[in-house]
Amino acid sequence: MKRVVSGIRPTGKLHLGNYFGAVQSFLNMQSEYDCYFFIADIHSLTTHPTPEDLHANVRTVLAEYLAMGLDPAKCALFIQSDIPAIYELYTYLNMNAYVGELQRSTSFKEKIRSQPDNVNAGLLTYPVLMAVDILVHHADYVPVGKDQQQHLEMTRQFGNRFNNLYKTEYFKEPEAFSSTGKLVKVPGLTAQGKMSKSSGDADTIFIDEDDKVIHKKIMRAVTDSGPEKPGEKKSEGVQNLFDLMALVSSEDVIAHFDKAHSEATIRYGDLKKQLSEDILTFIRPIRERIREISADNAYIAQAAKIGAEKANASAEKTLKEVREIIGFKKFY
Numbered sequence: 001m002k003r004v005v006s007g008i009r010p011t012g013k014l015h016l017g018n019y020f021g022a023v024q025s026f027l028n029m030q031s032e033y034d035c036y037f038f039i040a041d042i043h044s045l046t047t048h049p050t051p052e053d054l055h056a057n058v059r060t061v062l063a064e065y066l067a068m069g070l071d072p073a074k075c076a077l078f079i080q081s082d083i084p085a086i087y088e089l090y091t092y093l094n095m096n097a098y099v100g101e102l103q104r105s106t107s108f109k110e111k112i113r114s115q116p117d118n119v120n121a122g123l124l125t126y127p128v129l130m131a132v133d134i135l136v137h138h139a140d141y142v143p144v145g146k147d148q149q150q151h152l153e154m155t156r157q158f159g160n161r162f163n164n165l166y167k168t169e170y171f172k173e174p175e176a177f178s179s180t181g182k183l184v185k186v187p188g189l190t191a192q193g194k195m196s197k198s199s200g201d202a203d204t205i206f207i208d209e210d211d212k213v214i215h216k217k218i219m220r221a222v223t224d225s226g227p228e229k230p231g232e233k234k235s236e237g238v239q240n241l242f243d244l245m246a247l248v249s250s251e252d253v254i255a256h257f258d259k260a261h262s263e264a265t266i267r268y269g270d271l272k273k274q275l276s277e278d279i280l281t282f283i284r285p286i287r288e289r290i291r292e293i294s295a296d297n298a299y300i301a302q303a304a305k306i307g308a309e310k311a312n313a314s315a316e317k318t319l320k321e322v323r324e325i326i327g328f329k330k331f332y
């Protein structure tokens with residue numbers, strides 16, 4: 001079975017954008033591939049989280065991914081820092097990653113701009129750590145967005161460079177995973193682009209939020225004063241509401257409001273009420289499950305342990321082989 005490796009940022013509470021943009025494809029992949037999904041807590045240290053936030057965020061994300069249907073029996077869902085081999089392989093791969101190429105990476109340049117007061121060496125070698133995450137499990141595929149293409153290219157380069165240096169064909173080249181479904185971009189509620197954690201509370205529907213809060217946010221979503229005559233194009237805010245409907249509402253409902261818009265008889269209040277109802281119908285069972293799992297320390301512990309065992313089995317094998325290739329030999 002082909003192997004897929006993908007990281008999850010421990011950014012705390014998940015929102016609808018995360019669900020439809022990432023989690024859903026993970027759910028599809030776990031049945032078809034040998035999947036290694038990890039919560040990238042080592043990577044997150046580049047932004048210096050407090051110990052409390054680090055732990056809480058990892059726990060939240062783990063509980064939420066489990067609640068959404070990632071199944072420890074089907075995939076390896078693990079926490080990056082539970083895999084000691086990662087740190088060691090990171091040391092080795094750093095020896096053949098060149099400072100110049102790391103400085104030229106787009107993500108590093110972006111970080112210099114976005115956090116000029118914290119340009120740490122971990123940011124510079126971030127692509128090396130990413131390469132390790134992928135190479136340590138000999139991934140065939142890595143699901144990547146456009147912004148991650150360069151990292152995957154660097155991963156191939158580091159793997160190939162290791163192979164050339166030691167005259168081996170040990171690491172294979174991972175490929176970008178192109179999912180069969182089209183990529184969804186979930187819009188926010190304030191007509192300012194895609195839904196994201198950083199775009200503000202009014203913009204974002206978190207999965208673990210109460211009915212009232214979600215309803216209020218949707219009722220306040222940005223629209224316009226309504227089409228004046230039949231056939232008018234939808235404004236950005238209105239199109240966004242239709243895009244959200246496409247994710248959670250039935251075809252009949254969407255067709256009904258589409259028709260009302262094109263005939264200029266639409267009432268946005270009705271559209272929002274329906275959207276709110278459909279989003280809540282979608283969210284409620286997941287939210288219940290998140291709350292159940294979050295309260296169940298034993299279940300979380302068990303899931304993390306199973307994931308770590310699977311990932312460690314794969315990573316330790318790689319590390320042992322890499323040490324041999326490099327030429328480390330015990331004297332005792």
Ligand code: AMP
Pocket residue numbers: 009011017018019020021022145184185186187194195196197
């Ligand atoms: P983040 O932690 O915000 O980087 O989100 C994690 C992943 O969720 C991203 O890599 C995307 O795959 C997905 N994602 C986040 N926001 C959206 C969105 N508005 N639309 C589609 N996918 C999203």
